[in-house]
Amino acid sequence: MTLLQENPAETAYEAELIQRIKSGEHDLFYRLIQPYERRVYATALSIVRNEADAEDIAQDSILKAFRHLSQFRGEARFSTWLLQITINEARMRKRRMTLRAMESISDQQNDEGDYMPREFADWREIPSESLERKEIRTALVEALSSLGEKYRSVFVLRDIQHLSIEETARVLEISPGSVKTRLLRARLMLRDFLSPGLNGQWSATPAFAKGNKPWE
Amino acid sequence: MECDAGVCEREQAMGITCETMWRESSNYIDGTLSPDLQQSIDEHIKACQACASVLAGLQNIVTLYGDERMAELPSGFSRRLHRRLEANMPTTRRNFFGWAVALAGSVLAVGGIELSRASHQVPDSISKHSQHLAKPIPPDMQVVVSEKGRLFHLAACPFIINRETIRHMTASVALAQGLSPCTRCLSKYL
Numbered sequence: 500m501t502l503l504q505e506n507p508a509e510t511a512y513e514a515e516l517i518q519r520i521k522s523g524e525h526d527l528f529y530r531l532i533q534p535y536e537r538r539v540y541a542t543a544l545s546i547v548r549n550e551a552d553a554e555d556i557a558q559d560s561i562l563k564a565f566r567h568l569s570q571f572r573g574e575a576r577f578s579t580w581l582l583q584i585t586i587n588e589a590r591m592r593k594r595r596m597t598l599r600a601m602e603s604i605s606d607q608q609n610d611e612g613d614y615m616p617r618e619f620a621d622w623r624e625i626p627s628e629s630l631e632r633k634e635i636r637t638a639l640v641e642a643l644s645s646l647g648e649k650y651r652s653v654f655v656l657r658d659i660q661h662l663s664i665e666e667t668a669r670v671l672e673i674s675p676g677s678v679k680t681r682l683l684r685a686r687l688m689l690r691d692f693l694s695p696g697l698n699g700q701w702s703a704t705p706a707f708a709k710g711n712k713p714w715e
Numbered sequence: 716m717e718c719d720a721g722v723c724e725r726e727q728a729m730g731i732t733c734e735t736m737w738r739e740s741s742n743y744i745d746g747t748l749s750p751d752l753q754q755s756i757d758e759h760i761k762a763c764q765a766c767a768s769v770l771a772g773l774q775n776i777v778t779l780y781g782d783e784r785m786a787e788l789p790s791g792f793s794r795r796l797h798r799r800l801e802a803n804m805p806t807t808r809r810n811f812f813g814w815a816v817a818l819a820g821s822v823l824a825v826g827g828i829e830l831s832r833a834s835h836q837v838p839d840s841i842s843k844h845s846q847h848l849a850k851p852i853p854p855d856m857q858v859v860v861s862e863k864g865r866l867f868h869l870a871a872c873p874f875i876i877n878r879e880t881i882r883h884m885t886a887s888v889a890l891a892q893g894l895s896p897c898t899r900c901l902s903k904y905l
């Protein structure tokens with residue numbers, strides 16, 4: 500599970516690209532950020548939960564990284580720095596959109612105390628093949644949206660974008676311990692949220708496709 | 716989870732409580748526990764159906780959300796990003812070339828394979844540097860591709876979807892089919 504650890508070759512490659520971009524080869528910038536496009540977008544989406552806004556924020560953040568590249572001193576990985584910019588950008592935007600007032604109650608409710616998983620005897624596996632179906636992916640995204648931001652952002656970086664615990668901590672500027680606590684909580688909440696899938700809806704035509712959620 | 720007397724006795728026999736098991740379940744899945752604790756959990760879930768279900772559910776959640784299909788960009792994302800960048804960068808005459816080069820693949824970023832084909836239209840400074848910058852994916856390297864996957868992987872990669880449908884081919888064939896290298900198992904070439 501630690502395939503994406505620090506990779507010296509990758510870092511050296513990036514350092515050289517950055518050097519060349521700083522000295523005027525601007526057209527190499529796309530190559531620098533290309534491997535991180537998905538992460539930047541997903542990170543923005545984890546905060547604002549709206550695809551159009553997330554894309555806009557992603558573009559802004561990437562441009563900002565370009566404009567401020569001279570300030571990047573290589574103390575962190577480039578990707579960490581880029582994602583930090585994205586998080587800040589997304590939070591700023593969200594504040595401006597005053598979504599804060601409407602932030603789901605879950606953000607206030609979810610504290611980091613112990614969480615009791617729902618009890619049921621058997622977990623019915625939701626097969627990966629079901630992800631071929633758009634409505635299943637949408638249902639998963641919806642489930643994720645129901646989490647408070649601090650859980651959602653950790654979960655997206657760690658479990659969807661596969662950053663290590665340490666990278667996730669650096670991007671969000673929290674401790675690795677907090678990453679683990681929030682990750683546990685996020686995973687347990689998602690499990691509970693998606694547990695109705697174990698009644699077989701996942702393989703049949705899902706009843707929730709038209710906003711009818713069997714788990715409510 | 717309620718704990719009647721019988722369950723608690725069993726918990727004692729199992730070494731750890733259900734609460735401990737929940738608290739560590741996420742670390743268990745990530746494989747970051749000490750061997751001792753890991754073993755205690757293994758024993759616990761053999762005897763405790765409810766906790767086995769917690770773990771199975773968590774594992775399922777992590778697998779589902781970790782699937783590459785959950786990390787897709789909206790279509791046209793990259794194109795719109797280029798356009799935005801291009802419009803906002805100090806213009807250099809090479810700009811168009813630059814994007815063309817970057818676009819000629821995730822491929823070019825990855826190595827010299829596509830480069831030779833494209834090099835007649837690539838400014839010298841770029842093509843020369845690219846060869847030593849990117850550590851190219853060896854064109855003959857064996858990789859695998861699954862039915863609906865848009866990525867190619869090393870055969871051992873744990874993130875292959877539809878594993879039962881994989882086909883083997885060389886990296887150059889995969890690239891020619893427009894597939895991108897997996898950012899996890901092939902990260903050292905990216």
Ligand SMILES: [Zn+2]
Pocket residue numbers: 732733736759763765766767
């Ligand atoms: Zn138990």
Ligand SMILES: [Zn+2]
Pocket residue numbers: 867868869872873874875897898899900901
């Ligand atoms: Zn892979």
